[in-house]
Amino acid sequence: MTTTTCGPSSTAATGSAPAVTGSAPAVTGSAPVAPPGTRERTQRRVRDGLGTSADRPDGTPKVTGAFAFSSDLHDQRMLWGRTLRSPHAHARIVSIDTSAAAAMPGVVAVLLAEDVPGKATFGLEHTDQPVLARDVVRYEGEAVAIVAAEHPETALRAIRAIEVTYEPLPLLTDPAEAATTDPIHPDGNVFRTLPLRHGDVDATGDVVVEGTYEVGMQDQAFLGPESALALPSDDGGVELFISTQWLHVDRDQVAACLALPADQVHLTLGGVGGAFGAREDVSLQVHVCLLALATGRPVKMLYSRAESFLGHVHRHPARMRYRHHARRDGTLVKVEAEILLDGGAYASSSTAVLANAVCFAAGPYRVEAARIDGQVVRTNNPPCGAMRGFGVVQVCFAHEAQMDRLAAALDMDPVELRLHNALKPGDAIITGQRLTGTAPVREVIEAAMAHPLPPDPREDEPAIALPGGAGLTARREDVRRGTGIAVSIKNLMYSEGFDDYSTARVRLETSPDGEPFATVHSACAEVGQGFVTLAQQITRTALGIERVVLHAADTGVGSAGSTSASRQTWMSGGAVQLACDTVHHGLLERARGVLGVPDEPLVLEPGRVVDPATGAEVAIAQLLRAGPLEATEEHHHAPTSTLDADGQGDAHVSFAFAAHRATVDVDPDLGLVRVLQIATGQDVGRALNPRAVIGQIEGGIAQGVGLAVMEEILVEDGLVRNPSFTDYLIPTALDMPSVAATLIEQPEPGAPFGAKGVGEPPTISSTPAVVAAIRDATGKALTRVPVRAQDIAFGEAGAIPPTAGSTSAG
Amino acid sequence: MPIARPTSLDDAVAVLADDPAADVLAGGTDAMVEISFDHRRPRHVLALRRIDELRQVTTTSLGVRIGAMVTYGQIERDHATLLPGLAMASRTVGSPQIRNAGTIGGNLGTASPAGDALPWLLAMDAEVELASVRGTRRLPVAAFVTGPKRTARADDELIVAVHVPAMEGPQHTAKLGPRNAMVISVACTAVVLDTAARQVRIGMGAVGPTPLRAPDAEAAAAEAIDWDALRADGTAIAAFGQACAAAASPIDDHRSTAEYRRHAVGVLASRSLTRCLAA
Amino acid sequence: MTDHDATPDLTGPDLSESYALSINGRDREVADAWLGESLLYVLRERLGLPGSKNACEQGECGSCSVMMDGLLVNSCCVLAADAVDADVRTVEGLAPDGTLTDVQQAFLDAGAVQCGFCIPGLIVSVHDLLDRAPQPDELEVREAISGNLCRCTGYGRILQAVQDVAAARTAADAQEDRP
Known part of the structure; x- marks a missing residue:
C-alpha cells in the first residue's frame, strides 16, 4: 500500500506539507482520477472531470440570490x-x-391527531413518534395541532388560540434512571443495549487509567430552517417540495401517514440550507401534506428558528466511564467503557448511533481486549438522532482524553503513544473486523504534526485577536498557549447488514445544436456537500463529454439513500458511474458497428471513440444519431453482517481516519478560549474535487470547535433553555481557527474511484484536540464538552487527575 | 394611523400624548425581535427614524449630548476620541449590522441588565433626557433604569438624549461572553478615572437586575491611586476587583452562573483599572 | 413553547397597511400588509426578492443583510412600514442580470459556497466592507463578517475570497494609475 500523492499539499505524511490556509487550496492541479472501469479506455482528459476542482453547477445562483x-x-x-x-x-x-382558532378570519384548516388518515406514527427505524400527539406529549415541542391560514401571522395567532388542557406527568429526564423507571412510551424506555466483548476481557495492564466524561447536546444548527411547499395533485395525491436528506424515506413515511399509495406522493428536493443529520427525520413533511390535502390548496410551512431547535433531533448527550489498560511500553491491553446515550423522547436513529459509539469506543488503535457496555434510552428530553459524526464524536472525546491520561501516566509523549498503538492495514478493531482496506493512521498523525505551529504571539497583538475578542477582556500577559492532538476512526456508509444502495439514471443524447450532452437523474439530496458537482465530474470523465445536465432530485427515480454517513460519494457516485459505464458500453457497441470492427477494443476519448489499432474514429455526436442512450443502475456496497451477542462481526464497509492538532490561547482566569489553528491530516482515499474536500474539512472543523467551546442545547427539566441563535452559539469568523490540512491519498479498494467519504472525520477528532490543548494551557481536567468558561476558571486541576486505581504498580 | 413617521420631536411627543401605548420604534433591533417572536403585537407604531435632531452628537462646555437615535456604529466610527469608553463598548455590541441600526436611546429604553452601553453611561453619571408634551426632564441613568427591562419613562415620554458630563481621564470597558463576537454579555465593566476630581467610577453590567456601581470599591481605589503618577500597586488593584465582585448581585441563568459572573466581573474590574492606569 | 405576553387575539392580524418602498432603485408598492411585517418578509413574500434569507429573524445571523441608506443592516430587524423613503439595496441589486460582481465571482473561484444559505448575506457584507476598507487585513475581515453566520464552510474559503478581491482590486487600481 502506498501513499499516493495528488498535488502539492497531499504529500506523504512525513514531508513538510504546505498548509492550505490563507491560500487557495493547494491541492488543485492534481491528475484526474480515472474511474476503475474506464481507466484503460478514456485516454485523454476531459475538462472539469474527476480530480479537478470543478465549479459547482449551483454556484452562480447561490451567489446572486437566485437559487431557490x-x-x-x-x-x-x-x-x-x-x-x-x-x-x-x-x-x-x-x-x-x-x-376559536377555526373561527378566526383567514384560518382555513385546524387539524389534530384524529385527522391523520393513515399511520398515526412515523420514525426512521422504529415508527414510535406520533404525527400529532393524541393523548400524551413526551417532549417540549412535540406537535399537537397544525393550522393553515392566509397569512403567517394569522396562522401564528390561530395556534395561540387553540386551547389545550394538559395534565403534567412525572418527568423522566435523567437517562441513568430510564431503564428502571416506568415506561413513558408503550415501546419501553430502552432503545438498545449493546455489549461488546473482545479478546481476553479479564486481561489487565501494568498501567491503568480511568475517567468519566460527558458530552452535551449539540445541535446541527443549519442556517436554512425547515421548510416545504406542498401542493395537492390532480390524482388525489400530493406534490411536496422539501429540503431533506433522503427523499424516498420521507416519501414512504408521508405516504403511510396519509394512507396514500407511494406513487401518489411525489417529492422533489427544494434547495437545502445545510443538513448535518437534522433533516434525516421527518419534521414537517407529513404536516404540510395533511394541510394541503385538507384545504385543497398549496401550503407552505417554514419553521422559525425557535421551532427549528425544537422540531429536529440533536446529537445524543453522552455519559461515559472509561478504563484503559496498557503495558509499560505503552501497548494497549484492554479498553473498558460504559456508554450511556440519552435518546430523548423518540427513537429516531438511536440504535445505529449506539452501535457506532460501541464499535469505535477504543478509537483508531490496536487493542487486544475490550469490554464495552452501551445503552441508549428514552427520556422526556428532546429527541436525538443523526448528527455529523453519529455516535463517534461522543466516544472520541472520551478515548482521546484517556490516551492523554495514559501518556501522562506512562510519562510518554502523547503522539508517540498514539503512533505506537495506531491501527494499520490487517489489524482488527474491537468488533473483530479486520481492516482490509487502507488505514493510514500513522500517516494522518504525522501529517497533522508536520504542519508548522502558528507563530508565537506578538507583543503588539491587537486585543481582538486574544480570547474574548472584541470584548477586550484580555491582555497578552493574561493568556497562555496550549496544543493538543486527537485521532479518530469513522465508519463510512450504513452498517450492521443494512443493504444500502443508490440509484442513478444517465441519458446521453445530442442537443439541437448537435452537441452531445448527458442528463444525470439521481435522488441524492444535495445539502451543500457538492454531490451535484461530483455527478457532473464523474459523467464527464466516464463519457468524455463536457455538457452534463442534472435532473432535479426527486422520487421519479429510485432511492439514492440518505445524504449522511459520509456515503454519497461512494454510493451515489458509484451509481452514476455504473450508469455511465452502461451508456459507455452502448456507445462502444454502436462505434464498433459504425467502424466495422466488431471485435476491436475501442477507446473513448473526449468527444469521440477511437480505434487505437487503425486510428479510425467516430464522433460521439454521430453515434447518438441513432437515438439517445440511457441506463438506470443501482449501486450496492459490499454486504456487511450484524453484530453478534458479544458485539463482534464484520458490521462495517469501510473506515476513514483523521488526526487533528489544535493550538489554543486561553485566558485561564476568565476561562475564555481562542482556537488559533487546527492542523490536520485526513485519510480521503482520493480527492475527487480537492477544493470541495478542503471545504468539508474546514466546515467540519468549525462544528468540532463549536462543540469544544460553545455549542450546547441546554435542557432543564426537559425544557430547552436556549432555542435561538442568541443563546445557542455557533462559531463566528472571529472564533474559527486557521486550518492547515494535508490530504492522505491512498485509494480505497472497492470504493468507486478509490475515494472515501470526507464529511464526518473533521468534526470528530477536532473537538478532543481543542480540549486537549486547553488542558495543556491550563492544567485543568476538563472532562466535559462543551468546555464552559467556569469549567476553566473553577475546574479541578489535573490534565491527568489521579483517579482511583489510575496508576497501579502492576 | 397605525404607523406615525414624524420628522420633528414635537410631532413625535404629540403622537405619544395621544396614544401613550404606542410602540416606540428606534433602531428596531430589539422591537423587531419581540414582534418576530410574538412577544409584542404592534398596534400603533411611532417610528423615530426621520427625526434629525435625535441623531446628533453635540458638545458643550458641560459635556456631550448624545441624541437618542445615535447608533453604536456612529459612536464607534465618528466619536471614538470624544467618547472613548462608549466607543469601546459600542464595538462589542452584536454585529456590524446591529451596530448600524441599534441606538443608544434604544439601549436605554430596553434597559436590559446586559445592555452594553449602560455600564459606561452609569459610570459617567450620565443623565437621560425625556420629553413629552408636558415638557422635558432629566434623570440620572441610575434613577432611570429601575429594574430588569424597567425604566422610569412615563408612557407619554420619549427618550430624546443622554447627557454625558465632560471628564478628563482614561477609560476602559470590557465585555465578556462565551463567543469572540456577537454575544450577549455575561459580565461587563466600564471603568473611568476622573483625574480632575480624583475619582474612580465603575459600571458593571449583567451582574445584577440593573447595571451597578460599586461605591465602596470606587472609594478605596481612589484612595489607593497615586493620582500624580496615575499608578496603584497590585494589591490595591486586586482589592478593587474583589470589592467590585462583592458589590455585584448576579444570578444563575442559562447564560452563566452567579458564581462565575461574580468572579468574572472582579477580574474584568481589575483589568480595566489596570489598563486605565497604564494608559 | 415560547413565553409570550400577547393574549389570544381572535380577530387575527389587520391586513390593511399600504406603502411604497424603494428597492434597488425601483419604487415598489406594498398593499394590504400587516403592520408587523419585517422588511425581510416583504422583500421575500410580497416583492419576489427571496435572495435575502430568513435564518433567525432576530438579528443574529446576517443572512438577511441589505444596504439601507448606505448602511449594512439586517432586514429582519427593519419594520417594512418604516423603510418608506429609505434607499434599500438587496443582493439582487448588486449586479445586472446575467453578470456577477467581483465578489460573487471570487466566492465561486475560492470554493466559498456550500449550501449557500448564508452566502447572499455575506456577499452584501463583503461588498460593504471592501467599499469602506479596500485592503482589510485578516482580522478586519473576520470582524466585519462576524455578524454573518456560516455553518458549512468554517469561513476559510470565504476569507480567501475576500482577500482575492482586495488583491485584484488593488492590482487593477495600480494598472489604472500607471502613466
Whole structure:
C-alpha cells in the first residue's frame, strides 16, 4: 500500500506539507482520477472531470440570490402552515378546543391527531413518534395541532388560540434512571443495549487509567430552517417540495401517514440550507401534506428558528466511564467503557448511533481486549438522532482524553503513544473486523504534526485577536498557549447488514445544436456537500463529454439513500458511474458497428471513440444519431453482517481516519478560549474535487470547535433553555481557527474511484484536540464538552487527575 | 394611523400624548425581535427614524449630548476620541449590522441588565433626557433604569438624549461572553478615572437586575491611586476587583452562573483599572 | 413553547397597511400588509426578492443583510412600514442580470459556497466592507463578517475570497494609475 500523492499539499505524511490556509487550496492541479472501469479506455482528459476542482453547477445562483431554497418557494394561492407544540416535556392531553382558532378570519384548516388518515406514527427505524400527539406529549415541542391560514401571522395567532388542557406527568429526564423507571412510551424506555466483548476481557495492564466524561447536546444548527411547499395533485395525491436528506424515506413515511399509495406522493428536493443529520427525520413533511390535502390548496410551512431547535433531533448527550489498560511500553491491553446515550423522547436513529459509539469506543488503535457496555434510552428530553459524526464524536472525546491520561501516566509523549498503538492495514478493531482496506493512521498523525505551529504571539497583538475578542477582556500577559492532538476512526456508509444502495439514471443524447450532452437523474439530496458537482465530474470523465445536465432530485427515480454517513460519494457516485459505464458500453457497441470492427477494443476519448489499432474514429455526436442512450443502475456496497451477542462481526464497509492538532490561547482566569489553528491530516482515499474536500474539512472543523467551546442545547427539566441563535452559539469568523490540512491519498479498494467519504472525520477528532490543548494551557481536567468558561476558571486541576486505581504498580 | 413617521420631536411627543401605548420604534433591533417572536403585537407604531435632531452628537462646555437615535456604529466610527469608553463598548455590541441600526436611546429604553452601553453611561453619571408634551426632564441613568427591562419613562415620554458630563481621564470597558463576537454579555465593566476630581467610577453590567456601581470599591481605589503618577500597586488593584465582585448581585441563568459572573466581573474590574492606569 | 405576553387575539392580524418602498432603485408598492411585517418578509413574500434569507429573524445571523441608506443592516430587524423613503439595496441589486460582481465571482473561484444559505448575506457584507476598507487585513475581515453566520464552510474559503478581491482590486487600481 502506498501513499499516493495528488498535488502539492497531499504529500506523504512525513514531508513538510504546505498548509492550505490563507491560500487557495493547494491541492488543485492534481491528475484526474480515472474511474476503475474506464481507466484503460478514456485516454485523454476531459475538462472539469474527476480530480479537478470543478465549479459547482449551483454556484452562480447561490451567489446572486437566485437559487431557490425550499423556504423561497411561493405559490400565488398558497396558505401558511404552522404547528402548535407542547409547552410540557411530559403531560397528558386532557382536552383540545380548536373552535376559536377555526373561527378566526383567514384560518382555513385546524387539524389534530384524529385527522391523520393513515399511520398515526412515523420514525426512521422504529415508527414510535406520533404525527400529532393524541393523548400524551413526551417532549417540549412535540406537535399537537397544525393550522393553515392566509397569512403567517394569522396562522401564528390561530395556534395561540387553540386551547389545550394538559395534565403534567412525572418527568423522566435523567437517562441513568430510564431503564428502571416506568415506561413513558408503550415501546419501553430502552432503545438498545449493546455489549461488546473482545479478546481476553479479564486481561489487565501494568498501567491503568480511568475517567468519566460527558458530552452535551449539540445541535446541527443549519442556517436554512425547515421548510416545504406542498401542493395537492390532480390524482388525489400530493406534490411536496422539501429540503431533506433522503427523499424516498420521507416519501414512504408521508405516504403511510396519509394512507396514500407511494406513487401518489411525489417529492422533489427544494434547495437545502445545510443538513448535518437534522433533516434525516421527518419534521414537517407529513404536516404540510395533511394541510394541503385538507384545504385543497398549496401550503407552505417554514419553521422559525425557535421551532427549528425544537422540531429536529440533536446529537445524543453522552455519559461515559472509561478504563484503559496498557503495558509499560505503552501497548494497549484492554479498553473498558460504559456508554450511556440519552435518546430523548423518540427513537429516531438511536440504535445505529449506539452501535457506532460501541464499535469505535477504543478509537483508531490496536487493542487486544475490550469490554464495552452501551445503552441508549428514552427520556422526556428532546429527541436525538443523526448528527455529523453519529455516535463517534461522543466516544472520541472520551478515548482521546484517556490516551492523554495514559501518556501522562506512562510519562510518554502523547503522539508517540498514539503512533505506537495506531491501527494499520490487517489489524482488527474491537468488533473483530479486520481492516482490509487502507488505514493510514500513522500517516494522518504525522501529517497533522508536520504542519508548522502558528507563530508565537506578538507583543503588539491587537486585543481582538486574544480570547474574548472584541470584548477586550484580555491582555497578552493574561493568556497562555496550549496544543493538543486527537485521532479518530469513522465508519463510512450504513452498517450492521443494512443493504444500502443508490440509484442513478444517465441519458446521453445530442442537443439541437448537435452537441452531445448527458442528463444525470439521481435522488441524492444535495445539502451543500457538492454531490451535484461530483455527478457532473464523474459523467464527464466516464463519457468524455463536457455538457452534463442534472435532473432535479426527486422520487421519479429510485432511492439514492440518505445524504449522511459520509456515503454519497461512494454510493451515489458509484451509481452514476455504473450508469455511465452502461451508456459507455452502448456507445462502444454502436462505434464498433459504425467502424466495422466488431471485435476491436475501442477507446473513448473526449468527444469521440477511437480505434487505437487503425486510428479510425467516430464522433460521439454521430453515434447518438441513432437515438439517445440511457441506463438506470443501482449501486450496492459490499454486504456487511450484524453484530453478534458479544458485539463482534464484520458490521462495517469501510473506515476513514483523521488526526487533528489544535493550538489554543486561553485566558485561564476568565476561562475564555481562542482556537488559533487546527492542523490536520485526513485519510480521503482520493480527492475527487480537492477544493470541495478542503471545504468539508474546514466546515467540519468549525462544528468540532463549536462543540469544544460553545455549542450546547441546554435542557432543564426537559425544557430547552436556549432555542435561538442568541443563546445557542455557533462559531463566528472571529472564533474559527486557521486550518492547515494535508490530504492522505491512498485509494480505497472497492470504493468507486478509490475515494472515501470526507464529511464526518473533521468534526470528530477536532473537538478532543481543542480540549486537549486547553488542558495543556491550563492544567485543568476538563472532562466535559462543551468546555464552559467556569469549567476553566473553577475546574479541578489535573490534565491527568489521579483517579482511583489510575496508576497501579502492576 | 397605525404607523406615525414624524420628522420633528414635537410631532413625535404629540403622537405619544395621544396614544401613550404606542410602540416606540428606534433602531428596531430589539422591537423587531419581540414582534418576530410574538412577544409584542404592534398596534400603533411611532417610528423615530426621520427625526434629525435625535441623531446628533453635540458638545458643550458641560459635556456631550448624545441624541437618542445615535447608533453604536456612529459612536464607534465618528466619536471614538470624544467618547472613548462608549466607543469601546459600542464595538462589542452584536454585529456590524446591529451596530448600524441599534441606538443608544434604544439601549436605554430596553434597559436590559446586559445592555452594553449602560455600564459606561452609569459610570459617567450620565443623565437621560425625556420629553413629552408636558415638557422635558432629566434623570440620572441610575434613577432611570429601575429594574430588569424597567425604566422610569412615563408612557407619554420619549427618550430624546443622554447627557454625558465632560471628564478628563482614561477609560476602559470590557465585555465578556462565551463567543469572540456577537454575544450577549455575561459580565461587563466600564471603568473611568476622573483625574480632575480624583475619582474612580465603575459600571458593571449583567451582574445584577440593573447595571451597578460599586461605591465602596470606587472609594478605596481612589484612595489607593497615586493620582500624580496615575499608578496603584497590585494589591490595591486586586482589592478593587474583589470589592467590585462583592458589590455585584448576579444570578444563575442559562447564560452563566452567579458564581462565575461574580468572579468574572472582579477580574474584568481589575483589568480595566489596570489598563486605565497604564494608559 | 415560547413565553409570550400577547393574549389570544381572535380577530387575527389587520391586513390593511399600504406603502411604497424603494428597492434597488425601483419604487415598489406594498398593499394590504400587516403592520408587523419585517422588511425581510416583504422583500421575500410580497416583492419576489427571496435572495435575502430568513435564518433567525432576530438579528443574529446576517443572512438577511441589505444596504439601507448606505448602511449594512439586517432586514429582519427593519419594520417594512418604516423603510418608506429609505434607499434599500438587496443582493439582487448588486449586479445586472446575467453578470456577477467581483465578489460573487471570487466566492465561486475560492470554493466559498456550500449550501449557500448564508452566502447572499455575506456577499452584501463583503461588498460593504471592501467599499469602506479596500485592503482589510485578516482580522478586519473576520470582524466585519462576524455578524454573518456560516455553518458549512468554517469561513476559510470565504476569507480567501475576500482577500482575492482586495488583491485584484488593488492590482487593477495600480494598472489604472500607471502613466
